[in-house]
Amino acid sequence: MSEPVVTYEIKIPATQTAVTLAEVKAHARVDYPDDDDLITQILQAAEAYVEKLTGWALGVKTITVYADLDCSMGVGWFPLLPILDTVDYKVNANKFNVMVGTPTPGYAISPIDVQVGFSSATIPPDLKLAVMKIVATAYENREDTTPGYERTAAGQNVHSTFTIGGSS
Numbered sequence: 001m002s003e004p005v006v007t008y009e010i011k012i013p014a015t016q017t018a019v020t021l022a023e024v025k026a027h028a029r030v031d032y033p034d035d036d037d038l039i040t041q042i043l044q045a046a047e048a049y050v051e052k053l054t055g056w057a058l059g060v061k062t063i064t065v066y067a068d069l070d071c072s073m074g075v076g077w078f079p080l081l082p083i084l085d086t087v088d089y090k091v092n093a094n095k096f097n098v099m100v101g102t103p104t105p106g107y108a109i110s111p112i113d114v115q116v117g118f119s120s121a122t123i124p125p126d127l128k129l130a131v132m133k134i135v136a137t138a139y140e141n142r143e144d145t146t147p148g149y150e151r152t153a154a155g156q157n158v159h160s161t162f163t164i165g166g167s168s
Contacts, residue, residue: 004067004098004110008079011113014059017043018123019131028136039139046134056081056127057117065096067110073099084115 021036024043047058057063057080067076075091076098083090089097089108099107118127 004069004074004076006065006067006076006079008063008065010061011064012062014061014117016059016120017047018058018118018120019043019047019128019135020120023120023128024132024135027132028139030139035139038142039135042135042138042142043131046131046138049134050127050131051080054127055079056124058123058127058131060084060115060117060119062113062115064111064113067098067108067112069098069100069110072101073097073107078114078116080116082116082118084117087112087114 017040021040021043024039025031025036028039030039050056051058063080065076065079067074074097075095078094078096081094083093087096087108088106089112091097096112097107098110098112100109103109118124
């Protein structure tokens with residue numbers, strides 16, 4: 001068996017963020033509604049950033065997974081986790097059996113649709129904190145865009161959120 005090239009596209013986007021606006025506002029100590037739209041935009045961008053960085057889907061969504069096989073069957077890696085669907089072609093938490101041709105029990109035929117993601121009730125605390133730190137930092141430093149100067153603490157805070165042990 002070979003390992004196929006796996007790509008995906010979002011078929012049905014998440015209808016809710018994994019971290020709520022209320023949680024982000026409490027973390028950032030914002031107690032007025034004036035900037036709710038701005039904070040929501042930053043929240044959506046932060047979740048997309050964390051998702052791309054970690055491979056953990058934030059917000060429950062359906063994706064279409066494409067497996068480009070150079071032979072008749074193989075084992076592919078799911079591009080986003082966690083997988084919410086119960087499927088017979090799953091090898092373990094992050095791999096799946098895929099093939100071309102006649103459907104066979106235990107194998108998927110590419111493309112496949114699968115539901116992935118954390119909801120606000122299931123998101124792990126470390127991912128939630130990372131998103132909230134990014135949103136709070138971006139919101140607090142939204143005017144810090146002076147041309148010709150290096151990035152300030154905002155970029156460093158985002159980096160330290162994802163650095164194991166807090167060191168560079």
